[in-house]
Amino acid sequence: MTTQLTETKTRELTHFVGGRHVAGTSGRFSDVYDPSTGEVQATVPLASAAEVGAAIANAEEAQLEWGAWNPQRRARVLLKFLQLVDRDMDSLARLLSSEHGKTIADAKGDIQRGIEVIEFAAGGPHLLKGEYTTSAGTGIDVYSMRQPLGVVAGITPFNFPAMIPLWKMGPALAAGNSFILKPSERDPSVPLRIAELFLEAGLPAGVLNVVNGDKTAVDVLLTDDRVKAIGFVGSTPIAQYIYETAAAHGKRAQCFGGAKNHMIVMPDADLDQVADALIGAGYGSAGERCMAISVAVPVGKETGDALAAKLAERVKGLKIGHSHDENADYGPLINADAVTRVSAAIQAGIDEGAELLADGRGHVVEGYENGFYLGPTLFDNVTTDMSIYQEEVFGPVLIITRVDTYEEALRLPSEHKYGNGVSIYTRDGDTARDFSARVNTGMVGVNVPIPVPIAYHTFGGWKKSGFGDLNQHGPDSFRFYTKTKTVTSRWPSGIKDGTSFVIPTMH
Template sequence: MRSIGHFVGGKEIKGTSGRFADVFEPMTGEVQAHVALASKAEMREAILNAKAAQPAWAATNPQRRARIMMKFLELAQRDYDKLADRLAREHGKTVPDAKGDIQRGLEVVEFACGIPHLMKGEYTEGAGPGIDIYSMRQPLGVVAGITPFNFPAMIPMWKFAPAIACGNAFILKPSERDPGVPMMLAELMLEAGLPPGILNVVNGDKEAVDAILDDPDIRAVGFVGSSPIAQYIYERAAATGKRAQCFGGAKNHAIIMPDADMDQTVDALIGAGYGSAGERCMAISVAVPVGQATADRLMEKLIPRVENLKIGPSTDPTADYGPLVTRAALERVKGYVETGIAEGAKLAVDGRGFKMQGYENGFYMGGCLFDHVTPEMKIYKEEIFGPVLSVVRAKDYNEALRLPSEHEYGNGVAIFTRDGDAARDFAAKVEVGMVGINVPIPVPIAYYTFGGWKRSGFGDLNQHGPDSIRFYTKTKTVTSRWPSGVKDGAEFSIPTMN
């Protein structure tokens, strides 16, 4: 049985808490590894290690830090297949989907390679008589990331790449459900030339999380997960004076206008709603056709596509999606389907009885499709995080616009239409952080910023893009005056430029 410890000070170490968690292989339902769960003392040791290593790293010039990022990209490409296989076997997503997970993370590493430019300050010569003013960006010190199971490669890289490029040391607390890939990424960073102690991976549960939040040497925390935990982490981090960017749940809507290309729309809904078994914070989980005729055309095309989804083991390259991450996750999603039926929604496709031949103990579930869902229902209000799509029929455009705008979550939304005026109006008015126009999963590219509104995001600065550099640095402004031989005498009023 494989045993997973922690990665601290440039090497993997065994856990000493005596507590472990099972890491399952979702395809088979079998336990494939045990991962150590860190104590508060173990977390403190990792933080002290990072604190000792950080000053020398901060003093390393940005160009040399960028070269290490470039070398990491090269090594990650070398081990691409190995990383994807481990990710698929621990998470359950298919290997092609796992490669997408890795690639979207590497794109943020590519962005971080531009750190010599991204950290440049500003300079004003002659701001006053003989006075120059300039600003500089400096790293915070030791920062941390608490990342979820559903993107075990992408989101850790979204966090640690810009943070480390800025000159910080980083503590990564990944999900204990699939910790293998984060450990591998830390090893690759070390091989790329990152000094020991700058990237540490400490596996754990709530005890490790609270240790991060309460530690005085952690200056900033990034989190992705559920909204209740995001709010908890944001509030507890703020109480101890930390910066925090915490991203929570989602209920992403797709608005289907009467003029939409229905075949392209259904393709988009199938991929965005059921890919990765729906375990994505940017998954489309609500389809909103505008008008009864649009709804009827949508359901006519959607039902057979959901019925014919190919579910398979993660290693099957032809599968549309694989198993869910754990049996608990599977039972939770089935519970939501039962709730939807009880609430009066019409279950047009029921995938709860799906069994994978030869993998009967795996965590598989067929696609489910609800029709006639209403905003009062629990299955509309809450994030299901599984292969379940709900159809909410809207009478007109204004009702369709209100649905995502009034929902407590505001992560992503999409509109499908041929009408440029409608799309422009929707993008301007909808109360959601990321908008797709004929794009079902509007995850911005790495040099833009990623973040939702309302209960999907807590904190002022988002992930990757320019916001990540602002989040992981502090600005220092210097006002400089060199004596010119003129003695003006003491001034007792506030300085001005008059």
């Protein structure tokens, strides 16, 4: 919700530009809610084009000094930042939880998966090394070097307000770029705090800037020639828009969109293990994860019947509560609009003929009746033509789509328009190996419910889940945030040549 700021007791947030907090001047603000209570707890400014331009100018100037630092000196800043995050982990997690709604334990996981990429990025001195060939020709050496792009930007989603910004900025900063972050306006406080901690860790002022905003801010980042690369995570329509617009303006872009992640359950799988995995992967963080498993695919009637019974029983035991409730399995959704949207998707599933085993609509948490809560919803006998199978719901909704054979199961994720991640549960190594090789998705889990790779491997989906040829974290991230320069060098040492009009060869 966008508002004009009026007299209020809520906190007024800022931008972070040039190493300091800067009040918004556009006159436009957005409300930041406490999802657990439904109350507005802060207002965040939405930047004007001029404010974004000022941040870009700060970043461009600061990058000259930062890019000239040697890689190990930059790495020391990242290492110091890790110490500060460890020091402030509890307060960061509570702040994140209060704006997003995920539990404290889940918030700490959000931060932890982010700092693992910072740990990887601290190895930048090794990853930035070029290649060298001596005596490629008579008296000729050839070598390459990786150099920073300059000013780069990240546009990040509400569902991981620590992890995704850190995934973007860690490699970018280690490579010598300056960085402009446009976080989600729904939960911007942790990104602002991250900027403060980087400054405390020794990052020069202006190297990392946080600009809060909406499409106005995004479009400036996409069209300003001083910004050389854009990283994005969010919905598929916006990912495609950002990718196409960035490319049209000569920028690099890595844009990650929606998902419909399947879990294939083979007849030989341990169904108790599968049911536990699906409950965590489907309902954790209220289903607001791009890597959530939202489709269970049991192979065979016996497998499907047994799995549906186990899931229905486990769903009854889930506790939904305030994000700071240590006993809650998951908390609220991000806002009232999300509750309305997911509730409509549930109704569509009912209308289309899916079998409703558990209905999470209308869930009330005692004492927090105005919070944005939905209980767990479970559907069985969902067919592939139904909207709840075709579209990403992004809420605590798990569906069961039954098949008769392994080949049918393989086809479902392979033919779906999204290709983010998939998991298979089986005791058979041949089946797992065949599935991993043939399935048409970017990330695969074998007896792993949420197949998010560790930080030194790369993360990225296929098809409408990802746009661009270089993925997040791992070595791809350093390739994305650097440009390669190749030098062919010769020192004549008294060799006398005549004039030549041909390309030299390396004989």
